[in-house]
Amino acid sequence: MGNILIADRNRADAGILSAGSWVATLPLANLQDRQPTRLARSTDTALASTRFDLDLGAPRTISLLALLRHNLTQGGRWRLRLSDAADFAAALLDTGWRDIWPEITPFGQDLWGEFIWGGKLDPDEARTYGISAYHVLTTPLFARHLRLELDDQDNPDGFLQAGRLIAAPAWQPSRNLAYGWELRHVDESRTIRSRGGQLYVDPLPLRRRLSFTLDHLGADEMLGRAHELDREKGIAGDVLAIVDADQPRHLHRLAIYGTLGETTPMANPSFERYSKRFVIEELV
Numbered sequence: 001m002g003n004i005l006i007a008d009r010n011r012a013d014a015g016i017l018s019a020g021s022w023v024a025t026l027p028l029a030n031l032q033d034r035q036p037t038r039l040a041r042s043t044d045t046a047l048a049s050t051r052f053d054l055d056l057g058a059p060r061t062i063s064l065l066a067l068l069r070h071n072l073t074q075g076g077r078w079r080l081r082l083s084d085a086a087d088f089a090a091a092l093l094d095t096g097w098r099d100i101w102p103e104i105t106p107f108g109q110d111l112w113g114e115f116i117w118g119g120k121l122d123p124d125e126a127r128t129y130g131i132s133a134y135h136v137l138t139t140p141l142f143a144r145h146l147r148l149e150l151d152d153q154d155n156p157d158g159f160l161q162a163g164r165l166i167a168a169p170a171w172q173p174s175r176n177l178a179y180g181w182e183l184r185h186v187d188e189s190r191t192i193r194s195r196g197g198q199l200y201v202d203p204l205p206l207r208r209r210l211s212f213t214l215d216h217l218g219a220d221e222m223l224g225r226a227h228e229l230d231r232e233k234g235i236a237g238d239v240l241a242i243v244d245a246d247q248p249r250h251l252h253r254l255a256i257y258g259t260l261g262e263t264t265p266m267a268n269p270s271f272e273r274y275s276k277r278f279v280i281e282e283l284v
Contacts, residue, residue, distance in 0.1 A: 036163030
């Protein structure tokens with residue numbers, strides 16, 4: 001199990017987005033809005049329309065790229081490039097074209113009689129999560145320009161869309177989250193039972209809540225990263241946490257994009273060792 005990844009400094013938000021063809025009322029700039037339901041939508045599915053460039057203004061450290069809440073189908077692909085040059089003549093990173101939906105079902109693990117082509121996430125289940133794509137760099141890179149290309153020309157919607165772009169350095173604590181971490185579905189639907197026993201439900205969307213503690217951190221890591229996260233983000237700023245990036249089959253379940261549910265104190269339970277609890281509430 002890999003240590004948790006926490007991306008709280010999204011460099012994409014301060015960058016300049018360009019290229020492609022996007023609906024005027026659903027512009028590319030919506031990818032810089034923390035609310036993932038504010039979508040950027042292409043005018044059609046042509047390759048020239050569904051790509052975009054991001055200029056970060058200056059070289060920045062990037063170790064995690066994510067495109068949240070996209071509508072690409074199981075046949076969709078994406079390609080990511082990072083470069084110091086705006087024309088991408090010399091790329092620091094070029095992933096090549098890759099399936100944007102990862103394989104999530106190991107062979108032989110489906111229920112009897114069920115078959116999902118290529119082991120991809122079932123579309124009905126994907127809609128309940130809001131399917132997202134993630135790329136974790138093996139080694140962080142220092143780059144100014146990002147290019148993302150999307151290929152799903154037969155998409156039945158007639159357009160491609162997404163709700164959030166994240167290009168960020170990711171903090172991976174030296175010590176992983178402590179045992180006892182919790183991931184739950186929060187359902188705040190209202191229910192009323194009549195005198196006759198009938199149940200009436202006002203359904204609300206479910207969201208996920210991730211609760212965990214980081215223990216035994218040194219002073220520099222606690223004060224410079226964990227404690228600073230509260231100060232920088234409060235309960236309004238957005239963060240992306242991936243519990244275990246070494247489990248690609250479960251990234252859609254173990255990656256949580258949201259806000260801190262509360263600010264919490266750091267504690268000093270033993271000599272030169274510090275701990276802190278985190279609660280992340282999913283943005284839906």
